[in-house]
Each structure stands twice: as structure tokens, then as C-alpha cells.
Amino acid sequence: MIDDPLDEQALVRAAKGAPSDDLRAFEALVARNQGHVVANCRHLTGSPAEAEDLAQEVFVKAFFALKRFEERSSFRTWVRQIKVNHCLSHLTKRKKERAVDLDDPGVADDRALRVEAAAEEQLLADDERVRIQAVLDALGESLRVPLVLRDLDGLSYQEIAEQLGLGLSAVKMRIKRGREEFRRLYQAEAGPPG
Amino acid sequence: MAGPTEEDDELGPPIAPLAGLDQEPSEAFMGRVRGSIRRRQLAGEAAELSWTGMGAVLLEYLELVFGALRTREGDREGEDGRDPEEPR
Numbered sequence: 001m002i003d004d005p006l007d008e009q010a011l012v013r014a015a016k017g018a019p020s021d022d023l024r025a026f027e028a029l030v031a032r033n034q035g036h037v038v039a040n041c042r043h044l045t046g047s048p049a050e051a052e053d054l055a056q057e058v059f060v061k062a063f064f065a066l067k068r069f070e071e072r073s074s075f076r077t078w079v080r081q082i083k084v085n086h087c088l089s090h091l092t093k094r095k096k097e098r099a100v101d102l103d104d105p106g107v108a109d110d111r112a113l114r115v116e117a118a119a120e121e122q123l124l125a126d127d128e129r130v131r132i133q134a135v136l137d138a139l140g141e142s143l144r145v146p147l148v149l150r151d152l153d154g155l156s157y158q159e160i161a162e163q164l165g166l167g168l169s170a171v172k173m174r175i176k177r178g179r180e181e182f183r184r185l186y187q188a189e190a191g192p193p194g
Numbered sequence: 195m196a197g198p199t200e201e202d203d204e205l206g207p208p209i210a211p212l213a214g215l216d217q218e219p220s221e222a223f224m225g226r227v228r229g230s231i232r233r234r235q236l237a238g239e240a241a242e243l244s245w246t247g248m249g250a251v252l253l254e255y256l257e258l259v260f261g262a263l264r265t266r267e268g269d270r271e272g273e274d275g276r277d278p279e280e281p282r
Contacts, residue, residue, distance in 0.1 A: 023228055023231060027224060027227075030227055034223060035216030036216050038217045038218070039215050039216050039217035052219050052220065052223055056223065056226050059227045060227065060230045060231055064234065129215070136212075147212075148212075179209055182208070183208065
């Protein structure tokens, strides 16, 4: 993937100025960012099955909002904001549909157990990347979302607090706990040393 | 976007590799994005057309109503048996 910001700026201008039936410049922007957006959608929602659908909706939203993009940040940062909002609102909707509090530690534990088993199968593939994904999926939502926003998306603690409607200290605590839990599950995945 | 802070001192393996975690979508992904954009564009155009169409129908209807009212007014004046222009 080429990450030349000048090239990206040119692509953004080309996409903005293109007639509505010419999507080539926008598609080039999608191609440069799709891997990151799909991965983050997956890890924010903990759902591999929904990740591509969500990423697709993010890019469609970005396309129709492109004229309003003022280019004060990079295209990637701008799309990240759309993605975070879209995924968080998807999570809220899903929570309502399930009518279950995912912050309930019992639920998180159950998820961890469930996905730990799935992760065990993936260990056979001996693929670090797959293992990281499985471990992330195993984290409860209340720890996973702040962790993904911080360590995958690179949002500041303050930005995460605003996005999630939480206090700064709560965010810091969740990220710290999320990392500890992530490490613990990762090590359990890797098996005992030696 | 902020860089690492003192709160990030627990960074390191396996946390650090998270930042570079990408997942390439299926080959059909770009086609699905394109298709979704085209469908929304078409839906927008159709909605615009239907509003224009509804506006035209409404104008036509109002013209009919006012036309009928004008005709009725003319008929009533004719029934008086007087030339509406003639002074009383």
C-alpha cells in the first residue's frame, strides 16, 4: 500500500471534482484504506461476519459526504471518524436489539470462554495475526472497544472519552484492563512457555 | 490523534502490533461499494424525479380548478341576461 499524502490529496480532489458516474478516484481511495477500515470494523464490533458490511456502509457514507470534507485532516483520519461513529451506533443498535447489557461481567466472561475455544482451534493454524484477532474477539465489549480505539485507531484518551460518553479516568482504566486482559488471553492462546 | 503517552508504557508485544492490523476484504468488496453507491444515486434521482412529477401534476390540477372557476363565473354573468360590460 502506498501512503503518499500528496497522492492522497490529489485523489481526494479528483474524487470531489469527478462527475457522479465516475468513481475511479474514489475507488482508489477505498483501495488504499479498505484493509484498515475492515479490520477496525471487525475489532470494534467483534464480528467478522459484519465487518465487510459495516466497512461498505462507511465508504458509501464517505462518498456522499465527500463534498463536505474540508481536507483539514487526512482522508484516512476523516474516514476513521465516520467509521468510529458508524460502528459505535451499530453497537448501540445491536445492544438494544439483544436487550442485554454487554457490560455485565457475566456476559463478557461467557464471550471470553466461547471465543477462547474458537481461538484454540485457530492456534493450530499458528498464525499470529489470526491469534491476535481471536483474542480481540474474545474480549468483552466494554474493554475491547476502548482498546481498539486507542491501539488500532490511535485516538487520544480524551477523544475516546468523548466518543463513548465516559469519563477520562474510566477510559484509562478500561484501556489498562483491556491490555492486561488481552495479554492474558494472548499468552493463554500461545500456550505455556517452553 | 495523540502519540504514545506515559499511560502507554504498558505497550509492547503483543499490544504494539495491533496498530498495523489490517484485514483485506473479499474480492467482491469494491464491487459491492460501487453497487451500493450507484443504487443510492439512482434512488436519489428517482426521488427527485417523483417530486418534480408530483409538482407538475399539482400545477396541472390547480390550473384545472382555476379554469373551471373562471368558466363558472363567466356562465353566471351570462345568466343575468345582461352584457357584463353594459352599465346598470
